Amino acid sequence: MTVGVLALQGDFREHAQVLRTLGADVVLVRRPEELARVDGLVIPGGESSVMDKLARAFGLADPLRAAVRAGLPVYGTCAGLIMLADTVVDGIRGQESIGGLDISVRRNAFGSQTQSFETDLEVPVLGDAPVHAVFIRAPVVDTVGPKARALARLADGRCVAVEQGRLLGTSFHPEITGEHRFHEYFLGTVAAARFLG
Amino acid sequence: MTETTSIEQFGSSRVKRGLADMMKGGVIMDVVTAAQARIAEDAGAVAVMALERVPADIRSQGGVARMSDPDLIDSIIAEVSIPVMAKARIGHFVEAQVLQALGVDYIDESEVLSPADYVNHIDKWKFDVPFVCGATNLGEALRRINEGAAMIRSKGEAGTGDVSEATKHIRTINAEIKRLASLSKDELYVAAKDLQAPYELVVEIAATGKLPVVLFTAGGVATPADAAMMMQLGADGVFVGSGIFKSGNPEQRANAIVKAVTFFDDAKIVAEVSRGLGEAMVGINVSDLAAPHRLSERGW
Numbered sequence: 001m002t003v004g005v006l007a008l009q010g011d012f013r014e015h016a017q018v019l020r021t022l023g024a025d026v027v028l029v030r031r032p033e034e035l036a037r038v039d040g041l042v043i044p045g046g047e048s049s050v051m052d053k054l055a056r057a058f059g060l061a062d063p064l065r066a067a068v069r070a071g072l073p074v075y076g077t078c079a080g081l082i083m084l085a086d087t088v089v090d091g092i093r094g095q096e097s098i099g100g101l102d103i104s105v106r107r108n109a110f111g112s113q114t115q116s117f118e119t120d121l122e123v124p125v126l127g128d129a130p131v132h133a134v135f136i137r138a139p140v141v142d143t144v145g146p147k148a149r150a151l152a153r154l155a156d157g158r159c160v161a162v163e164q165g166r167l168l169g170t171s172f173h174p175e176i177t178g179e180h181r182f183h184e185y186f187l188g189t190v191a192a193a194r195f196l197g
Numbered sequence: 198m199t200e201t202t203s204i205e206q207f208g209s210s211r212v213k214r215g216l217a218d219m220m221k222g223g224v225i226m227d228v229v230t231a232a233q234a235r236i237a238e239d240a241g242a243v244a245v246m247a248l249e250r251v252p253a254d255i256r257s258q259g260g261v262a263r264m265s266d267p268d269l270i271d272s273i274i275a276e277v278s279i280p281v282m283a284k285a286r287i288g289h290f291v292e293a294q295v296l297q298a299l300g301v302d303y304i305d306e307s308e309v310l311s312p313a314d315y316v317n318h319i320d321k322w323k324f325d326v327p328f329v330c331g332a333t334n335l336g337e338a339l340r341r342i343n344e345g346a347a348m349i350r351s352k353g354e355a356g357t358g359d360v361s362e363a364t365k366h367i368r369t370i371n372a373e374i375k376r377l378a379s380l381s382k383d384e385l386y387v388a389a390k391d392l393q394a395p396y397e398l399v400v401e402i403a404a405t406g407k408l409p410v411v412l413f414t415a416g417g418v419a420t421p422a423d424a425a426m427m428m429q430l431g432a433d434g435v436f437v438g439s440g441i442f443k444s445g446n447p448e449q450r451a452n453a454i455v456k457a458v459t460f461f462d463d464a465k466i467v468a469e470v471s472r473g474l475g476e477a478m479v480g481i482n483v484s485d486l487a488a489p490h491r492l493s494e495r496g497w
Contacts, residue, residue: 008459009222009243030459045219046243047279053241054459078219092238092278107278113302114325116212117205136215137280137302176215 001190004029004038008054010046010079014175018183024190032063040073040190042183043080045136045173048107049092051079061098068100073166073193075186081162081169082107082139089142100167102145109140109158109171121172123152123161126181133160133172133179140171166193208325213347216280216302216327217411220244220434224424224455225413227251227438229269231276233447240451243434244280244303247273252309252356253439253478256490262310264292270299282329287496288314290323297326303348304328306341308495309355309438318496321345331415333366333493335373339394339402342410349408351432352493353416356439358480360417360426362493367414367430377403416493419444419477421457421470428461445475 003019005012007028016026019042029035041064043051055061068074068084076084087104088097110116116137120130131152141159144150152161152170160171166189174182206212223243228234234245249265250258264285274281280302285292287306292313296304306319308331318341321328327347332338338349351370353363373392380388380403389399401409414427415436424435437454444450453470460466488494 007222011218011221013221014218046221047219047223049238049279050223050241050243050455054456057456058460090278094239112274112300113213113216113280113327114207114297114300116216117207118209118212119205134211134215136212136219173215176211176218 001025001040001187001194002027002038003187003190004035004041006041006043006051006080008060009050010044011173011175012044015042015044015077018175018180019187022180022183022187024187030060031058032060035060035063035067038072039194040075040186041067042186043074043076043083044175045078045080048079048082048088049095051083052095052097055098056096061096064098068098068167071166071193073186073189074100075168075182077170077173077175078136078138081105081141081171084167084169085141086145101162101164101169102147103162103169104142105139106142107139108137110135110138113137119154121152121154121160125151125163126185131174131179131181132177133170133174134177135160135172138171210347213327214410217329217348220280221411222459223434224451224458225282225434225436226441226451227436228273228442231272233442234273234276236448237441237451238277238279240448241455242279242451244282245273245277246282246284246305246436246438247301248284251439251442252492253358253443254356255309256356256481264289264295264310267295267299270296270301274300284310285319286310286313288312288317288319290319293319293324293328297324301326306330306346308352308492312495318344321347329413331493331496332370334369335377335402336392336394337496338370338408338412339392339398342398342408343395346410348411348413350413350415350436352496353414353418354483354486355416355492357417357483357486358419358440358443358478359483360419360423362483363414363416363418363427364430366416366493367412367427367432370412371431374402374406374408378406417483418454419480420474421453421467424454425457425461425467428458434458440478443478445477450474450477
Protein backbone atom coordinates (compact mmCIF):
# COMPACT_ATOMS: atom_id res chain seq x y z
CA MET A 1 0.00 0.00 0.00
CA THR A 2 1.56 3.31 -1.10
CA VAL A 3 0.68 6.38 0.92
CA GLY A 4 1.77 9.86 -0.09
CA VAL A 5 2.62 12.69 2.27
CA LEU A 6 2.26 16.18 0.83
CA ALA A 7 5.79 17.56 1.23
CA LEU A 8 5.51 21.19 0.17
CA GLN A 9 6.10 22.47 3.72
CA GLY A 10 5.52 21.40 7.32
CA ASP A 11 6.09 18.30 9.45
CA PHE A 12 5.80 15.80 6.60
CA ARG A 13 8.78 13.73 7.82
CA GLU A 14 6.99 12.97 11.11
CA HIS A 15 3.97 11.65 9.21
CA ALA A 16 6.19 9.62 6.88
CA GLN A 17 7.87 8.07 9.91
CA VAL A 18 4.57 7.04 11.53
CA LEU A 19 3.25 5.60 8.26
CA ARG A 20 6.45 3.59 7.68
CA THR A 21 6.27 2.27 11.24
CA LEU A 22 2.77 1.03 10.41
CA GLY A 23 4.06 -0.77 7.31
CA ALA A 24 3.05 1.60 4.50
CA ASP A 25 5.28 2.48 1.56
CA VAL A 26 5.66 6.25 1.71
CA VAL A 27 6.07 8.67 -1.18
CA LEU A 28 6.75 12.36 -0.55
CA VAL A 29 4.44 14.29 -2.87
CA ARG A 30 5.49 17.61 -4.42
CA ARG A 31 4.55 16.99 -8.06
CA PRO A 32 1.43 15.73 -9.90
CA GLU A 33 3.24 12.59 -11.11
CA GLU A 34 4.03 11.66 -7.49
CA LEU A 35 0.39 12.18 -6.50
CA ALA A 36 -0.69 9.85 -9.31
CA ARG A 37 1.21 6.93 -7.70
CA VAL A 38 -0.44 6.92 -4.26
CA ASP A 39 -3.39 4.98 -2.79
CA GLY A 40 -3.92 7.60 -0.07
CA LEU A 41 -2.50 10.97 0.96
CA VAL A 42 -1.65 12.69 4.23
CA ILE A 43 -1.56 16.50 4.31
CA PRO A 44 0.69 17.44 7.25
CA GLY A 45 0.78 20.24 9.75
CA GLY A 46 2.44 23.46 8.70
CA GLU A 47 1.28 26.78 7.32
CA SER A 48 -1.86 26.33 5.20
CA SER A 49 -1.33 29.61 3.34
CA VAL A 50 2.13 28.45 2.25
CA MET A 51 0.93 24.99 1.17
CA ASP A 52 -1.91 26.54 -0.83
CA LYS A 53 0.42 28.95 -2.57
CA LEU A 54 2.96 26.27 -3.48
CA ALA A 55 0.29 23.75 -4.54
CA ARG A 56 -1.07 26.28 -7.01
CA ALA A 57 2.33 27.51 -8.21
CA PHE A 58 3.47 23.97 -9.06
CA GLY A 59 0.27 22.70 -10.66
CA LEU A 60 -0.72 20.41 -7.80
CA ALA A 61 -3.91 22.09 -6.57
CA ASP A 62 -6.20 20.96 -9.40
CA PRO A 63 -4.89 17.37 -9.47
CA LEU A 64 -5.46 17.28 -5.68
CA ARG A 65 -9.07 18.45 -6.13
CA ALA A 66 -9.63 15.89 -8.86
CA ALA A 67 -8.15 13.12 -6.72
CA VAL A 68 -10.38 13.99 -3.76
CA ARG A 69 -13.43 14.03 -6.07
CA ALA A 70 -12.40 10.66 -7.48
CA GLY A 71 -12.35 9.16 -3.98
CA LEU A 72 -8.68 9.27 -2.93
CA PRO A 73 -8.50 8.77 0.85
CA VAL A 74 -6.92 11.86 2.46
CA TYR A 75 -6.04 12.59 6.09
CA GLY A 76 -5.21 16.19 7.03
CA THR A 77 -3.74 17.39 10.35
CA CYS A 78 -4.00 21.06 11.35
CA ALA A 79 -2.99 22.86 8.13
CA GLY A 80 -4.09 19.68 6.33
CA LEU A 81 -7.54 19.97 7.90
CA ILE A 82 -7.72 23.55 6.63
CA MET A 83 -6.73 22.39 3.14
CA LEU A 84 -9.56 19.81 3.17
CA ALA A 85 -12.27 22.20 4.38
CA ASP A 86 -14.85 23.43 1.86
CA THR A 87 -14.77 26.83 3.60
CA VAL A 88 -11.90 28.64 5.34
CA VAL A 89 -13.42 31.38 7.46
CA ASP A 90 -10.32 33.56 7.81
CA GLY A 91 -7.75 32.64 5.19
CA ILE A 92 -5.13 35.12 4.03
CA ARG A 93 -5.98 37.26 1.00
CA GLY A 94 -6.75 34.95 -1.92
CA GLN A 95 -6.24 31.73 0.07
CA GLU A 96 -7.95 28.69 -1.45
CA SER A 97 -8.48 25.19 -0.11
CA ILE A 98 -8.67 21.82 -1.82
CA GLY A 99 -12.00 21.12 -0.17
CA GLY A 100 -13.95 17.89 0.17
CA LEU A 101 -15.02 18.11 3.81
CA ASP A 102 -18.41 19.75 4.28
CA ILE A 103 -17.16 22.01 7.07
CA SER A 104 -15.96 25.52 7.72
CA VAL A 105 -12.72 25.96 9.66
CA ARG A 106 -11.24 28.89 11.55
CA ARG A 107 -7.44 29.24 11.51
CA ASN A 108 -5.51 30.03 14.72
CA ALA A 109 -8.76 29.63 16.61
CA PHE A 110 -7.12 29.72 20.03
CA GLY A 111 -4.95 32.81 19.54
CA SER A 112 -1.18 33.19 19.66
CA GLN A 113 1.35 30.46 20.47
CA THR A 114 1.10 30.96 24.25
CA GLN A 115 -2.46 29.63 23.91
CA SER A 116 -1.22 26.40 22.28
CA PHE A 117 -1.82 23.40 24.55
CA GLU A 118 -2.00 19.65 25.06
CA THR A 119 -4.97 17.78 26.46
CA ASP A 120 -6.69 14.38 26.48
CA LEU A 121 -9.61 13.86 24.10
CA GLU A 122 -12.29 11.23 23.89
CA VAL A 123 -12.44 9.84 20.36
CA PRO A 124 -15.06 7.06 20.49
CA VAL A 125 -14.28 5.79 16.99
CA LEU A 126 -10.73 4.91 18.18
CA GLY A 127 -11.83 3.10 21.33
CA ASP A 128 -12.04 3.90 25.02
CA ALA A 129 -8.51 5.09 25.73
CA PRO A 130 -8.31 8.86 25.32
CA VAL A 131 -6.16 10.46 22.64
CA HIS A 132 -3.42 12.76 23.92
CA ALA A 133 -3.77 15.71 21.54
CA VAL A 134 -1.39 18.60 20.87
CA PHE A 135 -2.92 21.82 19.54
CA ILE A 136 -0.41 24.24 18.00
CA ARG A 137 -1.89 27.53 16.80
CA ALA A 138 -4.60 25.11 15.82
CA PRO A 139 -7.77 25.56 13.78
CA VAL A 140 -11.22 24.45 14.93
CA VAL A 141 -14.17 23.29 12.88
CA ASP A 142 -16.67 26.15 13.14
CA THR A 143 -19.58 24.38 11.47
CA VAL A 144 -20.04 20.72 10.60
CA GLY A 145 -22.22 20.37 7.51
CA PRO A 146 -24.74 17.55 7.06
CA LYS A 147 -22.33 15.39 5.00
CA ALA A 148 -19.53 15.45 7.60
CA ARG A 149 -19.43 13.82 11.02
CA ALA A 150 -17.68 15.11 14.16
CA LEU A 151 -15.31 12.55 15.72
CA ALA A 152 -14.08 14.56 18.71
CA ARG A 153 -14.89 17.74 20.58
CA LEU A 154 -13.14 19.79 23.24
CA ALA A 155 -14.77 20.13 26.65
CA ASP A 156 -16.35 23.41 25.49
CA GLY A 157 -18.01 21.60 22.58
CA ARG A 158 -15.82 22.85 19.75
CA CYS A 159 -15.25 20.23 17.05
CA VAL A 160 -11.60 19.22 16.45
CA ALA A 161 -11.84 15.99 14.41
CA VAL A 162 -14.10 15.14 11.47
CA GLU A 163 -14.70 12.43 8.92
CA GLN A 164 -16.60 12.34 5.67
CA GLY A 165 -16.39 9.23 3.49
CA ARG A 166 -12.70 8.67 2.79
CA LEU A 167 -11.62 12.05 4.19
CA LEU A 168 -10.36 12.52 7.74
CA GLY A 169 -9.22 15.70 9.46
CA THR A 170 -7.89 16.64 12.90
CA SER A 171 -7.02 20.05 14.38
CA PHE A 172 -4.21 18.42 16.36
CA HIS A 173 -1.03 16.45 15.60
CA PRO A 174 -0.98 12.71 16.34
CA GLU A 175 2.25 12.54 14.30
CA ILE A 176 4.31 14.25 17.02
CA THR A 177 2.96 12.45 20.10
CA GLY A 178 3.49 8.78 19.26
CA GLU A 179 -0.30 8.35 18.91
CA HIS A 180 -0.72 5.99 15.94
CA ARG A 181 -4.43 5.19 16.06
CA PHE A 182 -5.54 7.94 13.67
CA HIS A 183 -2.97 6.78 11.10
CA GLU A 184 -4.04 3.14 11.61
CA TYR A 185 -7.65 4.16 11.16
CA PHE A 186 -6.74 6.07 8.00
CA LEU A 187 -4.72 3.14 6.61
CA GLY A 188 -7.87 1.03 7.14
CA THR A 189 -9.75 3.49 4.91
CA VAL A 190 -6.95 3.32 2.32
CA ALA A 191 -7.01 -0.50 2.33
CA ALA A 192 -10.81 -0.56 1.94
CA ALA A 193 -10.66 1.98 -0.89
CA ARG A 194 -8.06 -0.11 -2.72
CA PHE A 195 -10.26 -3.17 -2.40
CA LEU A 196 -13.38 -1.35 -3.61
CA GLY A 197 -11.56 0.75 -6.23
CA MET B 198 -20.07 11.32 22.43
CA THR B 199 -18.93 12.00 26.00
CA GLU B 200 -17.28 15.29 26.76
CA THR B 201 -13.77 15.36 28.10
CA THR B 202 -12.92 17.17 31.29
CA SER B 203 -9.16 16.83 31.14
CA ILE B 204 -6.88 19.70 31.95
CA GLU B 205 -5.26 21.78 29.24
CA GLN B 206 -1.50 22.15 29.57
CA PHE B 207 0.10 25.31 28.14
CA GLY B 208 3.76 26.10 27.43
CA SER B 209 5.03 22.50 27.46
CA SER B 210 8.21 21.56 25.60
CA ARG B 211 6.15 19.55 23.14
CA VAL B 212 3.96 22.53 22.30
CA LYS B 213 6.98 24.87 22.04
CA ARG B 214 9.08 22.55 19.90
CA GLY B 215 5.99 21.57 17.93
CA LEU B 216 5.49 25.05 16.48
CA ALA B 217 9.03 24.89 15.08
CA ASP B 218 8.17 21.47 13.59
CA MET B 219 5.31 23.11 11.73
CA MET B 220 7.65 25.74 10.24
CA LYS B 221 9.97 23.14 8.70
CA GLY B 222 10.59 23.44 5.00
CA GLY B 223 9.74 27.12 5.30
CA VAL B 224 11.25 30.59 5.15
CA ILE B 225 11.14 33.06 8.04
CA MET B 226 11.55 36.63 6.83
CA ASP B 227 12.74 39.77 8.65
CA VAL B 228 10.26 42.64 8.30
CA VAL B 229 10.39 46.18 9.68
CA THR B 230 6.88 47.40 8.79
CA ALA B 231 3.37 45.97 8.55
CA ALA B 232 3.53 46.54 4.78
CA GLN B 233 6.62 44.34 4.53
CA ALA B 234 4.93 41.72 6.69
CA ARG B 235 2.04 41.68 4.23
CA ILE B 236 4.43 41.16 1.31
CA ALA B 237 6.18 38.35 3.21
CA GLU B 238 2.92 36.55 4.01
CA ASP B 239 1.69 36.90 0.42
CA ALA B 240 5.02 35.55 -0.82
CA GLY B 241 4.68 32.40 1.27
CA ALA B 242 6.73 33.13 4.41
CA VAL B 243 6.05 30.58 7.12
CA ALA B 244 6.59 33.27 9.81
CA VAL B 245 7.88 36.82 10.04
CA MET B 246 10.50 38.32 12.34
CA ALA B 247 9.33 41.76 13.47
CA LEU B 248 12.16 44.21 14.06
CA GLU B 249 12.96 47.91 13.74
CA ARG B 250 16.09 47.62 11.63
CA VAL B 251 17.28 44.71 9.54
CA PRO B 252 20.78 43.49 10.48
CA ALA B 253 22.39 45.27 7.49
CA ASP B 254 21.13 48.60 8.85
CA ILE B 255 22.06 47.78 12.44
CA ARG B 256 25.53 47.10 11.08
CA SER B 257 25.78 50.32 9.03
CA GLN B 258 24.11 52.65 11.55
CA GLY B 259 25.79 51.26 14.66
CA GLY B 260 24.70 52.13 18.20
CA VAL B 261 22.93 49.87 20.68
CA ALA B 262 20.29 47.65 19.07
CA ARG B 263 17.35 46.75 21.31
CA MET B 264 13.93 45.08 21.29
CA SER B 265 11.48 46.75 18.88
CA ASP B 266 8.79 49.25 19.85
CA PRO B 267 5.64 47.41 21.02
CA ASP B 268 3.56 49.52 18.61
CA LEU B 269 5.55 48.15 15.68
CA ILE B 270 5.15 44.57 16.92
CA ASP B 271 1.41 45.09 17.49
CA SER B 272 0.97 46.47 13.98
CA ILE B 273 2.69 43.45 12.46
CA ILE B 274 0.71 40.97 14.57
CA ALA B 275 -2.46 42.75 13.42
CA GLU B 276 -1.42 42.58 9.76
CA VAL B 277 -0.66 38.88 9.30
CA SER B 278 -2.07 35.52 10.37
CA ILE B 279 1.20 33.55 10.16
CA PRO B 280 3.36 33.34 13.32
CA VAL B 281 5.16 36.52 14.38
CA MET B 282 8.60 36.32 15.99
CA ALA B 283 10.50 39.16 17.66
CA LYS B 284 14.03 39.60 18.99
CA ALA B 285 15.17 40.17 22.58
CA ARG B 286 18.75 40.97 23.53
CA ILE B 287 20.87 38.09 24.83
CA GLY B 288 20.21 37.82 28.57
CA HIS B 289 17.50 40.52 28.59
CA PHE B 290 14.75 38.57 30.32
CA VAL B 291 12.55 41.64 30.77
CA GLU B 292 12.49 42.32 27.03
CA ALA B 293 11.43 38.68 26.73
CA GLN B 294 8.68 39.19 29.33
CA VAL B 295 7.45 42.20 27.34
CA LEU B 296 7.44 40.26 24.08
CA GLN B 297 5.50 37.42 25.71
CA ALA B 298 2.99 39.94 27.07
CA LEU B 299 2.57 41.36 23.55
CA GLY B 300 1.58 37.90 22.31
CA VAL B 301 4.43 37.15 19.92
CA ASP B 302 4.57 33.50 18.83
CA TYR B 303 8.34 33.00 19.18
CA ILE B 304 11.18 34.99 20.76
CA ASP B 305 14.60 35.10 19.13
CA GLU B 306 17.26 35.67 21.80
CA SER B 307 19.52 37.22 19.24
CA GLU B 308 23.14 38.20 18.80
CA VAL B 309 21.96 40.66 16.14
CA LEU B 310 20.90 42.95 19.01
CA SER B 311 23.41 44.26 21.55
CA PRO B 312 23.85 41.75 24.39
CA ALA B 313 22.35 42.79 27.74
CA ASP B 314 24.30 40.23 29.77
CA TYR B 315 27.76 38.98 28.85
CA VAL B 316 27.55 36.02 31.25
CA ASN B 317 24.02 34.59 31.30
CA HIS B 318 21.46 33.88 28.63
CA ILE B 319 17.75 34.06 29.45
CA ASP B 320 16.27 31.20 31.52
CA LYS B 321 13.85 30.20 28.81
CA TRP B 322 12.09 27.47 30.81
CA LYS B 323 10.27 30.22 32.73
CA PHE B 324 8.27 31.28 29.69
CA ASP B 325 5.20 29.87 27.94
CA VAL B 326 6.33 31.44 24.68
CA PRO B 327 9.03 29.40 22.88
CA PHE B 328 12.53 30.69 22.10
CA VAL B 329 14.86 30.26 19.17
CA CYS B 330 18.58 30.87 19.78
CA GLY B 331 21.62 31.12 17.55
CA ALA B 332 24.55 28.71 17.60
CA THR B 333 27.84 28.40 15.74
CA ASN B 334 28.59 24.86 16.92
CA LEU B 335 26.98 21.91 18.67
CA GLY B 336 28.14 22.81 22.18
CA GLU B 337 26.56 26.24 21.90
CA ALA B 338 23.33 24.71 20.53
CA LEU B 339 23.15 22.26 23.44
CA ARG B 340 23.78 24.96 26.03
CA ARG B 341 20.85 26.92 24.59
CA ILE B 342 18.63 23.83 24.54
CA ASN B 343 19.62 23.18 28.15
CA GLU B 344 18.42 26.72 28.97
CA GLY B 345 15.09 25.93 27.31
CA ALA B 346 15.48 26.93 23.66
CA ALA B 347 12.83 25.13 21.58
CA MET B 348 14.49 25.78 18.22
CA ILE B 349 18.07 26.49 17.08
CA ARG B 350 19.28 28.53 14.15
CA SER B 351 22.84 28.39 13.01
CA LYS B 352 24.07 31.99 13.25
CA GLY B 353 25.91 32.75 10.05
CA GLU B 354 26.93 36.39 9.85
CA ALA B 355 23.77 38.51 9.81
CA GLY B 356 23.47 41.56 7.60
CA THR B 357 26.27 40.65 5.23
CA GLY B 358 24.65 38.78 2.35
CA ASP B 359 27.73 36.54 2.59
CA VAL B 360 26.62 32.95 3.09
CA SER B 361 30.05 31.56 4.00
CA GLU B 362 29.56 31.73 7.78
CA ALA B 363 26.11 30.13 7.54
CA THR B 364 27.72 27.31 5.58
CA LYS B 365 30.47 26.93 8.16
CA HIS B 366 28.05 26.82 11.10
CA ILE B 367 25.56 24.32 9.68
CA ARG B 368 28.43 22.09 8.53
CA THR B 369 30.08 22.34 11.95
CA ILE B 370 26.91 21.46 13.86
CA ASN B 371 26.11 18.51 11.62
CA ALA B 372 29.69 17.22 11.63
CA GLU B 373 29.78 17.34 15.43
CA ILE B 374 26.47 15.45 15.62
CA LYS B 375 27.84 12.75 13.29
CA ARG B 376 30.99 12.50 15.35
CA LEU B 377 28.99 12.00 18.57
CA ALA B 378 26.96 9.27 16.93
CA SER B 379 30.21 7.44 16.10
CA LEU B 380 31.57 7.45 19.67
CA SER B 381 31.30 4.58 22.10
CA LYS B 382 29.38 5.11 25.31
CA ASP B 383 32.45 5.53 27.52
CA GLU B 384 33.74 8.30 25.25
CA LEU B 385 30.65 10.46 25.72
CA TYR B 386 31.74 11.77 29.14
CA VAL B 387 34.76 13.50 27.68
CA ALA B 388 32.76 14.52 24.61
CA ALA B 389 30.31 16.32 26.89
CA LYS B 390 33.16 18.03 28.69
CA ASP B 391 34.78 19.10 25.41
CA LEU B 392 31.48 20.41 24.05
CA GLN B 393 30.77 22.14 27.39
CA ALA B 394 27.31 20.64 27.11
CA PRO B 395 25.11 18.63 29.48
CA TYR B 396 25.95 14.93 29.46
CA GLU B 397 22.29 13.83 29.15
CA LEU B 398 21.81 15.86 25.98
CA VAL B 399 25.06 14.52 24.54
CA VAL B 400 23.89 10.95 25.17
CA GLU B 401 20.54 11.70 23.56
CA ILE B 402 22.15 13.12 20.42
CA ALA B 403 24.65 10.26 20.18
CA ALA B 404 21.67 7.86 20.23
CA THR B 405 19.31 9.70 17.85
CA GLY B 406 21.88 11.31 15.52
CA LYS B 407 19.99 14.60 15.49
CA LEU B 408 19.18 17.61 17.63
CA PRO B 409 16.06 17.24 19.78
CA VAL B 410 14.77 20.52 18.30
CA VAL B 411 14.36 21.95 14.82
CA LEU B 412 17.49 23.46 13.24
CA PHE B 413 17.15 26.39 10.82
CA THR B 414 19.97 28.30 9.15
CA ALA B 415 20.41 32.07 9.24
CA GLY B 416 22.86 34.84 8.53
CA GLY B 417 23.83 35.81 5.00
CA VAL B 418 21.25 33.97 2.89
CA ALA B 419 20.53 36.26 -0.08
CA THR B 420 19.56 34.13 -3.09
CA PRO B 421 17.38 31.09 -3.89
CA ALA B 422 20.57 29.08 -4.46
CA ASP B 423 21.90 30.09 -1.02
CA ALA B 424 18.66 28.89 0.57
CA ALA B 425 18.63 25.62 -1.38
CA MET B 426 22.26 24.99 -0.40
CA MET B 427 21.39 25.38 3.29
CA MET B 428 18.58 22.83 2.84
CA GLN B 429 20.91 20.40 1.06
CA LEU B 430 23.36 20.81 3.95
CA GLY B 431 20.63 19.56 6.28
CA ALA B 432 18.82 22.66 7.55
CA ASP B 433 15.13 22.25 8.38
CA GLY B 434 14.40 25.72 6.97
CA VAL B 435 15.94 29.17 6.58
CA PHE B 436 15.77 32.64 8.06
CA VAL B 437 16.28 35.44 5.56
CA GLY B 438 17.07 38.75 7.20
CA SER B 439 18.34 41.64 5.15
CA GLY B 440 18.48 39.54 1.98
CA ILE B 441 14.89 40.18 0.89
CA PHE B 442 13.99 43.76 1.72
CA LYS B 443 17.49 45.06 0.93
CA SER B 444 17.25 43.66 -2.59
CA GLY B 445 15.97 45.25 -5.79
CA ASN B 446 12.68 43.34 -5.97
CA PRO B 447 11.71 42.01 -2.51
CA GLU B 448 8.38 40.47 -3.54
CA GLN B 449 9.80 38.40 -6.36
CA ARG B 450 12.91 37.42 -4.40
CA ALA B 451 10.80 36.34 -1.41
CA ASN B 452 8.63 34.19 -3.69
CA ALA B 453 11.68 32.66 -5.31
CA ILE B 454 13.37 31.77 -2.02
CA VAL B 455 10.19 30.08 -0.74
CA LYS B 456 10.04 27.91 -3.87
CA ALA B 457 13.75 27.12 -3.72
CA VAL B 458 13.42 25.88 -0.14
CA THR B 459 10.59 23.48 -1.05
CA PHE B 460 12.39 22.22 -4.19
CA PHE B 461 15.91 22.54 -2.77
CA ASP B 462 17.00 19.31 -4.45
CA ASP B 463 15.65 20.17 -7.92
CA ALA B 464 18.22 22.34 -9.72
CA LYS B 465 15.86 23.01 -12.65
CA ILE B 466 13.35 24.68 -10.35
CA VAL B 467 16.06 26.58 -8.45
CA ALA B 468 17.36 27.79 -11.84
CA GLU B 469 13.87 28.80 -12.97
CA VAL B 470 13.09 30.83 -9.85
CA SER B 471 16.54 32.49 -9.91
CA ARG B 472 15.85 34.21 -13.26
CA GLY B 473 15.44 37.98 -13.45
CA LEU B 474 15.30 38.70 -9.74
CA GLY B 475 17.07 42.03 -10.12
CA GLU B 476 19.78 43.17 -7.80
CA ALA B 477 20.61 41.09 -4.72
CA MET B 478 21.58 42.96 -1.57
CA VAL B 479 24.99 44.50 -2.06
CA GLY B 480 26.58 42.74 0.89
CA ILE B 481 29.86 42.73 2.73
CA ASN B 482 32.47 39.99 2.66
CA VAL B 483 32.76 38.54 6.14
CA SER B 484 36.55 38.44 5.74
CA ASP B 485 36.52 42.25 5.41
CA LEU B 486 34.78 42.64 8.79
CA ALA B 487 37.00 43.45 11.74
CA ALA B 488 36.46 40.94 14.55
CA PRO B 489 34.52 43.33 16.86
CA HIS B 490 31.89 43.67 14.13
CA ARG B 491 31.22 39.97 13.78
CA LEU B 492 27.84 39.36 15.36
CA SER B 493 28.23 35.58 15.42
CA GLU B 494 30.90 35.95 18.10
CA ARG B 495 28.29 37.33 20.49
CA GLY B 496 26.82 34.60 22.72
CA TRP B 497 28.86 31.71 24.05
